[in-house]
Amino acid sequence: MGRHYFGTDGIRGRANGKVLNAATAMKVGQAAGRHFLRGSHKHRVVIGKDTRLSGYMMETALVAGFTSVGMDVIMTGPLPTPAVALLTREMRADLGVMISASHNPYADNGIKLFGPDGFKLSDADEEAIEAAMLVEQELAQADAIGRARRIEDSRGRYIHAIKQSLPSDTRLDGLKIVVDCANGAAYTVAPTVVWELGAEVIAMGVSPDGLNINDGVGSTSLDAIRARVLEEGADIGIALDGDADRLIVIDEKGQVVDGDQIMALIGLRLAASGELRGGGVVATVMSNLGLERLLNDAGLNLVRTKVGDRYVLEAMRAGGYNVGGEQSGHMILLDHATTGDGCIAALQVLAALVHTGKRASELLHLFDPVPQLLKNVTYSGGDPLADAQVRSVIADAEARLSGRGRLVIRKSGTEPKIRVMAEGDDAGEVEQVVDEICAAVKAAA
Structure with a gap:
């Protein structure tokens, strides 16, 4: 039904x-x-x-x-x-x-x-x-x-549980960390757990009033935390979303670190210690080609799923993987949680910062993202992707990008929109391919 x-x-x-x-x-x-x-x-x-x-x-x-x-x-x-x-x-x-x-x-x-x-x-x-x-x-x-x-x-139980995701001797002493809780569900637990582990905490987005959740703060509004990291001279910034299942990181230079880079860091570190299961990482079709190339060079694979953390989780459980996530910041670490957990993922990043002695800007930029462009086309009815001309333009684009990029075209699950994403080594070619497909979809819509 x-x-x-x-x-x-x-x-x-x-x-x-x-x-x-x-x-x-x-x-x-x-x-x-x-x-x-x-x-x-x-x-x-x-x-x-x-x-x-x-x-x-x-x-x-x-x-x-x-x-x-x-x-x-x-x-x-x-x-x-x-x-x-x-x-x-x-x-x-x-x-x-x-x-x-x-x-x-x-x-x-x-x-x-x-x-x-x-x-x-x-x-x-x-x-x-x-x-x-x-x-x-x-x-x-x-x-x-x-x-x-x-x-x-309940908060105390959760704080205890996520602290157990780190080795007992791992401390965050000496780190200055900005923690942005989006005025959401983690406004108490996230700053508390980071402080209890020894860090100096600058908390923001921790004054919810029922109306300000995700409003100018959190993982989808990064200007505020970027400015705060630079202003405070912090070592790193942690941005959660309203229910804290998503994580975006800001390095000490104010640069944004997305889910792909976080997955790369956690996956490679677990592989080096022999703790990565499944021989790779699970991500969605939206994850950058740069992540796939990095993992392949390390002898690891990237399994791609449809957009949505539930599909990532299904593939992880079916294939025996313990690391997965989305570019948007959902991080699923099955050794520690049954669903995406921004706080646990953040602790893994902070532990890596401590154990390597590197600055966040060195640690968290493991690959250069391939130029990627996403555009949406609204349609009123029917199925533009079934149109013969649209299919012809898409086939031509796939042939042009073959071996040098990727093309992902899908219908939105919530809106009457066609999402057109392309990525490749040539930014100009990527833009041209996306515009051509969007034009064809609009003509058929």
């Missing part, structure tokens, strides 16, 4: 809009709760959220839904997405829920679901829950209605 609610990363939309509102959240709670009522034990769900104003409404509606079908609820308050995944598994919950729209502005929100193993739900589970949302669910008898409670030690 066609999906009305679930996308590539749970349910997301405008808070109080047609798709995402209190009624939807209650339906999710009832449908997901019934779906995971398996066995005779007392069932429980862990619910976390970021700092959006609408999180209060969504949390309350979800609690009502879950308790109405007989599930107990444990609320954590504001906490990173990977922390919710961790607590779901550690507390032997049947289900975990994160209320967040990640890097989107405050007016949006979303619902992400995790199974008892701490991994995001399978397509089959999401489809079953979506189907159940369309019908009335059986409610619990009065004596079996669930209870709800808020726990106070």
